[in-house]
Amino acid sequence: xxxxxxxxxxxxxxxxxxxxxxxxxxxxxxxxxxxxxxxxxxxxxxxxxxxxxxxxxxxxxxxxxxxxxxxxxxxxxxxxxxxxxxxxxxxxxxxxxxxxxxxxxxxxxxxxxxxxxxxxxxxxxxxxxxxxxxxxxxxxxxxxxxxxxxxxxxxxxxxxxxxxxxxxxxxxxxxxxxxxxxxxxxxxxxxxxxxxxxxxxxxxxxxxxxxxxxxxxxxxxxxxxxxxxxxxxxxxxxxxxxxxxxxxxxxxxxxxxxxxxxxxxxxxxxxxxxxxxxxxxxxxxxxxxxxxxxxxxxxxxxxxxxxxxxxxxxxxxxxxxxxxxxxxxxxxxxxxxxxxxxxxxxxxxxxxxxxxxxxxx
Amino acid sequence: xxxxxxxxxxxxxxxxxxxxxxxxxxxxxxxxxxxxxxxxxxxxxxxxxxxxxxxxxxxxxxxxxxxxxxxxxxxxxxxxxxxxxxxxxxxxxxxxxxxxxxxxxxxxxxxxxxxxxxxxxxxxxxxxxxxxxxxxxxxxxxxxxxxxxxxxxxxxxxxxxxxxxxxxxxxxxxxxxxxxxxxxxxxxxxxxxxxxxxxxxxxxxxxxxxxxxxxxxxxxxxxxxxxxxxxxxxxxxxxxxxxxxxxxxxxxxxxxxxxxxxxxxxxxxxxxxxxxxxxxxxxxxxxxxxxxxxxxxxxxxxxxxxxxxxxxxxxxxxxxxxxxxxxxxxxxxxxxxxxxxxxxxxxxxxxxxxxxxxxxx
Numbered sequence: 116x117x118x119x120x121x122x123x124x125x126x127x128x129x130x131x132x133x134x135x136x137x138x139x140x141x142x143x144x145x146x147x148x149x150x151x152x153x154x155x156x157x158x159x160x161x162x163x164x165x166x167x168x169x170x171x172x173x174x175x176x177x178x179x180x181x182x183x184x185x186x187x188x189x190x191x192x193x194x195x196x197x198x199x200x201x202x203x204x205x206x207x208x209x210x211x212x213x214x215x216x217x218x219x220x221x222x223x224x225x226x227x228x229x230x231x232x233x234x235x236x237x238x239x240x241x242x243x244x245x246x247x248x249x250x251x252x253x254x255x256x257x258x259x260x261x262x263x264x265x266x267x268x269x270x271x272x273x274x275x276x277x278x279x280x281x282x283x284x285x286x287x288x289x290x291x292x293x294x295x296x297x298x299x300x301x302x303x304x305x306x307x308x309x310x311x312x313x314x315x316x317x318x319x320x321x322x323x324x325x326x327x328x329x330x331x332x333x334x335x336x337x338x339x340x341x342x343x344x345x346x347x348x349x350x351x352x353x354x355x356x357x358x359x360x361x362x363x364x365x366x367x368x369x370x371x372x373x374x375x376x377x378x379x380x381x382x383x384x385x386x387x388x389x390x391x392x393x394x395x396x397x398x399x400x401x402x403x404x405x406x407x408x409x410x411x412x413x414x415x416x417x418x419x420x421x422x423x424x425x426x427x428x429x430x431x432x433x434x435x436x437x438x439x440x441x442x443x444x445x446x447x448x449x450x451x452x453x454x455x456x457x458x459x460x461x462x463x464x465x466x467x468x469x470x471x472x473x474x475x476x
Numbered sequence: 477x478x479x480x481x482x483x484x485x486x487x488x489x490x491x492x493x494x495x496x497x498x499x500x501x502x503x504x505x506x507x508x509x510x511x512x513x514x515x516x517x518x519x520x521x522x523x524x525x526x527x528x529x530x531x532x533x534x535x536x537x538x539x540x541x542x543x544x545x546x547x548x549x550x551x552x553x554x555x556x557x558x559x560x561x562x563x564x565x566x567x568x569x570x571x572x573x574x575x576x577x578x579x580x581x582x583x584x585x586x587x588x589x590x591x592x593x594x595x596x597x598x599x600x601x602x603x604x605x606x607x608x609x610x611x612x613x614x615x616x617x618x619x620x621x622x623x624x625x626x627x628x629x630x631x632x633x634x635x636x637x638x639x640x641x642x643x644x645x646x647x648x649x650x651x652x653x654x655x656x657x658x659x660x661x662x663x664x665x666x667x668x669x670x671x672x673x674x675x676x677x678x679x680x681x682x683x684x685x686x687x688x689x690x691x692x693x694x695x696x697x698x699x700x701x702x703x704x705x706x707x708x709x710x711x712x713x714x715x716x717x718x719x720x721x722x723x724x725x726x727x728x729x730x731x732x733x734x735x736x737x738x739x740x741x742x743x744x745x746x747x748x749x750x751x752x753x754x755x756x757x758x759x760x761x762x763x764x765x766x767x768x769x770x771x772x773x774x775x776x777x778x779x780x781x782x783x784x785x786x787x788x789x790x791x792x793x794x795x796x797x798x799x800x801x802x803x804x805x806x807x808x809x810x811x812x813x814x815x816x817x818x819x820x821x822x823x824x825x826x827x828x829x830x831x832x833x834x835x836x837x
Binding site: 128132135136137138140141154155156391392400405406408409413414425428429432433435436437438439440441443453458 | 489493496497498499501502515516517752753761766767769770774775786789790793794796797798799800801802804814819
């Protein structure tokens with residue numbers, strides 16, 4: 116099949132590297148093309164508002180998918196009139212607005228932090244009073260990697276946050292006293308089969324994912340089951356096809372949903388090396404109507420994001436059980452330029468990778 | 477780095493799929509370009525005798541490698557004057573002529589079947605007398621997948637074989653009463669480090685590899701050590717860089733070398749799915765001067781070649797622990813169009829894959 120991907124970054128790159136062995140070809144559409152998918156298929160640049168150009172892009176494709184959740188819903192809807200678009204455009208609608216998303220979670224009985232919508236500085240102050248301080252204030256739309264959010268503890272900070280976040284509609288969230296951040300990655304096929312990868316435990320630095328451990332250590336079966344149930348509810352409600360990620364807080368032995376991503380997810384990159392079938396291959400299997408592959412881990416793994424600068428790959432590659440994945444991008448501060456997977460990590464190897472990865476930043 | 481590959485088939489495809497995540501780009505040169513590497517790099521078609529065109533191809537490359545062993549030695553030598561060519565061109569010289577190859581093995585103390593060179597029909601008869609019948613008669617050059625060889629038991633068959641093989645220089649080999657065919661795949665880096673994958677056990681049908689099991693079952697440590705020693709002798713003698721495969725007969729608990737391939741090898745395809753670092757990634761690591769990756773198997777695996785027709789990938793993908801690898805080629809009788817890897821094979825799953833793969837042929 117010919118698979119059209121909206122977006123052209125590293126997720127598109129890894130989707131193509133997983134799909135080419137299955138006999139598929141790829142085409143990428145993006146507002147600004149990333150070098151990550153250079154050489155892996157046709158590439159077309161244009162605004163996502165240009166529906167005619169998007170239609171021309173989709174015409175020779177058998178199926179359309181996307182690798183970032185800020186694809187305009189109008190674009191996805193226009194394409195869905197022509198070709199199958201997976202995951203379904205409704206997943207975009209839900210995930211693009213943090214208030215809609217949390218209301219959606221609650222409608223399914225999934226716990227979320229307490230929250231309020233705020234459309235003005237006055238709303239924001241009112242929400243602070245109701246939820247108590249400190250709160251996390253986020254733009255309803257377009258935030259990622261810790262951008263578009265602020266922690267607010269006073270009326271003064273609230274006024275400043277309203278200005279700094281651009282005087283746009285916000286969500287105000289009560290702070291959840293969580294013990295750690297987890298994510299669950301699941302996949303659902305066109306015939307409604309679903310599988311869920313082992314939970315990942317995620318450590319962020321400066322708002323960007325730094326390290327994911329899969330499976331998450333010391334996760335009791337009850338917690339795993341709760342995560343599976345959360346994923347299953349979302350997949351079924353949306354008649355979802357493809358890979359879905361849900362970011363979760365573990366708080367007092369229970370899970371609280373933070374946000375979902377209707378796509379392959381950074382916390383699942385280790386599945387390339389540790390799983391029988393990676394999240395990328397399973398996404399491709401799902402959207403092309405193939406049976407899903409096994410989500411079983413063959414070995415525990417830790418993934419480290421490579422951010423800003425490429426570390427010494429010679430030293431990294433010399434460590435046993437290390438796999439290096441570079442994205443073909445020019446290094447730039449804060450940019451994800453690759454990731455490192457360490458299989459069956461010993462404390463010593465993990466320390467060595469951590470030093471090399473952090474040393475480069 | 478930019479890696480120039482002589483040849484453009486499925487081995488080139490899998491080298492590119494392993495090298496792209498390491499940040500490399502690829503270019504392919506072939507007399508007739510195969511669709512297998514379409515979309516994975518620049519592609520240039522021309523005869524291997526056109527040294528000027530080959531030089532132009534190599535000019536922007538950082539290193540040159542090859543994916544088939546019949547690259548003319550003159551072409552490799554001309555390129556080696558410009559750029560590093562790995563594996564070293566001498567490996568091509570040795571492996572292109574079955575007599576030179578067996579003399580080379582013997583010079584290193586590696587057992588081979590008894591053999592004679594035959595440059596005429598008379599030589600052939602004389603060799604038959606000396607070695608006894610039946611014998612295997614092969615062209616000295618250009619044979620592969622059982623082509624260019626015949627089994628000869630009488631003077632009449634000898635005369636017919638001489639005609640049918642094209643009246644070209646031959647090698648006559650005594651039949652080895654082997655219990656099974658094994659192969660050893662090893663890799664050596666630019667600084668002389670070497671690693672050896674677990675032995676593979678290979679089953680052929682109609683002269684073409686049908687199935688490889690890795691690790692080879694019931695292989696005593698002494699046999700494994702003997703295979704490692706054979707690989708090490710060849711690697712060191714040739715100051716080899718890259719992946720080398722040696723096909724072996726197991727006969728009476730000892731190993732007899734049949735032939736070597738100075739490249740990634742069909743019997744190592746399962747390493748994509750079962751090894752920490754695949755033969756393809758380790759070849760790329762070696763020729764680009766990186767430290768080698770781990771050759772440890774994370775699970776036993778069986779690889780099945782897909783020959784002629786693509787089987788029902790839906791049914792195959794529905795089996796647990798199956799990975800499908802297609803090469804993007806048009807199906808044609810006798811053509812290798814893909815392979816299937818089955819991890820941690822149960823007898824039941826292996827039977828199901830075998831049926832599906834053979835049913836398609």
